[in-house]
Amino acid sequence: MASPFSSAREFRDVMDRVFTLMSEDPEMGPRLRDADVPQRFEFEDVDLVMNIRAGQRDEQANLHWEWTDEIDWSPRVRMTMSSETANRYFQGRENVPLAIARRRIKTGGDIKAALELIPITRPIFARYRELVEADFPHLKV
Secondary structure (H helix, E strand, O other): OOOOOOOHHHHHHHHHHHHHHHHHOOOHHHHHHHHOOOEEEEEHHHOEEEEEEEOOOOOOOOEEEEOOOOOOOOOOEEEEEOHHHHHHHHOOOOOHHHHHHOOOEEEEEOHHHHHHHHHHHOOHHHHHHHHHHHHOHHHOO
């Protein structure tokens, strides 16, 4: 299935905004930092890889991510999905356990740790829907 994003650049820009929202959120950000679950996401249809980890003591941000595999940390969790699945997830329209069972999300590593992050990140769904509504209406599902 084709990506709902107009380009890999648009996908990356949208995801950068979403992870910035999570990192800067006064409740979500510190909780994600404390959880400290480094993850690697591969988005096959847009040929992008994102590695994310908790911010370190010398960093102000709660989260740090890079769009490369050239990182100096090891992910505890690996997930591969389409940009469409990611878009659906952030709108609260994709159930992760079901998507894993149906192979829309392929996983590796400590999946239990990743699933424990879902309640922490749930508030991003409404904010992502607002972002889509305001700036990217073609992504609405």
